[in-house]
Amino acid sequence: MKNKKKQSAGKLFLKDFRQLRTKIFVWSALLWLTAVLIFFIIYRFFIWGKFADFMVSFLQNRFFLDYEAARSLYQHSFRNYGILICFLFIAAVFLLFLRIYLSWFSGYFMEIDRQLADMLEDKEEEKAGEISLSPELITIERKMNQLKYQMEKQKSDMLVTEKRKNDLIMYLAHDLKTPLASVIGYLNLLRDEGEISPQLREKYLSISLNKAERLEELINEFFEIARYNLADISLQCSRINLSRLLEQLVYEFGPMLVEKNLTVSLHAGDDILYTCDADKIQRVFDNLLRNAVLYSFRDTEIRIAAQVQEHVVIVTFTNRGETISEEKLGRLFEQFYRIDTARSTESGGCAGLGLAIARQIVELHGGTITAESEAETITFTVTLPAGD
Secondary structure, three states, rough: HHHHHHHHHHHHHHHHHHHHHHHHHHHHHHHHHHHHHHHHHHHHHHOOOOOOHHHHHHHHHOOOOOOHHHHHHHHHOOHHHHHHHHHHHHHHHHHHHHHHHHHHHHHHHHHHHHHHHHHHHHHHHHOOOOOOOOOOHHHHHHHHHHHHHHHHHHHHHHHHHHHHHHHHHHHHHHHHHHHHHHHHHHHHHHHHOOOOHHHHHHHHHHHHHHHHHHHHHHHHHHHHHHHHHHHOOOOOOOOEHHHHHHHHHHHHHHHHHHOOOOEEEEEEEOOOOOEEEEHHHHHHHHHHHHHHHOOOOOOOEEEEEEEEEEEEEEEEEEOOOOOOOHEEEEEEEEOOOOOOOOOOOOOOOOOOOHHHHHHHHHHHOEEEEEEEOOEEEEEEEEEEEEOO
C-alpha cells in the first residue's frame, strides 16, 4: 500500500512539474550542444584550419623573422600544445555556460525564497495580491497561495477570537462590580443599623446571598475561559443509561424552570444505553437545556427527545423563543460568541463558551451538533454514533 502511494505521489510530481522538467532538459541539451560545437570549431581552426599560416605570417611581420624561424617558434609555442589549449578554452567556455545555467536555475529558488520572506515578514502591501511565480512553478505557486490564504485566515480568526475573549473578560470584570457593590452595601447596612427588624435583616441577607451567588457564577466563567484555552478535553468512557441521565438533568433544572414558569417534556425510551464520557455528555445536555431556559419565552414548554435510529443516537432540545437569524446560527458554536451581548447579567452564561465546548465534546465522541431556528422555534440536535 505504501509503495503504491509513493508511486502515485511520484507520478503526480512528474505531471505537475512537466513544464519545468522540459525547460531544464532543453537548457541542458543546448549547453551540451554548444560545448560540442565550440570544441569542433576550435579543433578545426587550430588543427586543420589556416590558423598556423596566420600565426607564422604574424610572427614574421611582427618580429621580422624568416619563414623557418617563425614556423619553428609557432611549432614550439602553439602547435605542440594545441590540444591542451583547445581543452582549456573549451573548459572555460563550458564553465561559463554552466554558471549561466546554474544562475538561471537558481532563479527559481530565489523567487520562492523572496515570496516566502514576504509571507514571513507579513508585509501589508503583499496581503491584497496573490503570490506570482514563473509559469514553470505553477504548482508551487498554487500551494503557496493556498498556504498564504490559510495563514491569513488563521491570523484573522485568532484576532477575532482574542478580541471577543478580551471584550468578554472586560464585560465580566465590569459585571463583577455590581453584585460586589450590592453585597458590600447590604452588609454595611446590617453592621451599622443596630435596631434593624428581623424581616428587614432577612431581606438584606437574602439579597446579599443572591448577589454573592451571582459573583460565584461570574468567577466560574472566568475559570471556564482559562480552562477552554489551557486544557485539552480527553474522554473517559463508560456505559450509561442516557434516559436516566436526561431525567436527572430535568429534575435538577426545576428551580430555574419555576422562575420563568417553564415546563419540560421528556420523550425518551425506557433504557437507552450508550458508551460515552458521562460527565462530559451531561455537560453538553446541561449547556443545551440551560441555553433553552435562558432564551425561552415565559410560560412555554421545552421539549427533549431521545431515540436510537439507524446506528445513531439522536437527542433534540426544542424551545419557543425569538427566531435566530441564519448569520447568527452559523456562529452559535464559535467560542466566546453570544447571541445577545447586551443582555442582562442576571441571565448568566455570558461567557459564550457553552455551545462551543458542547460541540467540541460531541465531536470528540464522533458525533455532530446542529441548530435550527424558524417561526420562533429553536431546535438543537445532537447526533452520536450508537456503536455496539
